[in-house]
Amino acid sequence: MLVLTRKNGETIKIGDDIEITIVSAKNDQVKIGIKAPKSVEILRKEIYDQIQEENQQASKDISSLLMNLKTQK
Known part of the structure; x- marks a missing residue:
């Protein structure tokens, strides 16, 4: 990480x-x-992290749904 000192x-x-x-x-x-x-794209890190977490959860939900559809055939 580069740390710089800057004034107004x-x-x-x-x-x-x-x-x-x-x-x-x-x-x-x-x-x-x-x-x-x-x-x-410019985002605050906490928003970026939240989006990443939601995307991972959505991916898991879709995978689970697909597995359920396969087992029902």
Whole structure:
């Protein structure tokens, strides 16, 4: 993990087309602005993790349903 120190208004570049700007930092909160192409999906990690968990559960449910259909024939 790369750790950088930035002040309000300063920016970090990732590749050619992603910029992360520190909008404000106070107390225990940092507000960031992200400029990226529309093709780049940007999610908070807890939301990303929740989606992954739901997808895994849905996959298990479908597999279970298919197994039940096979045994009923």
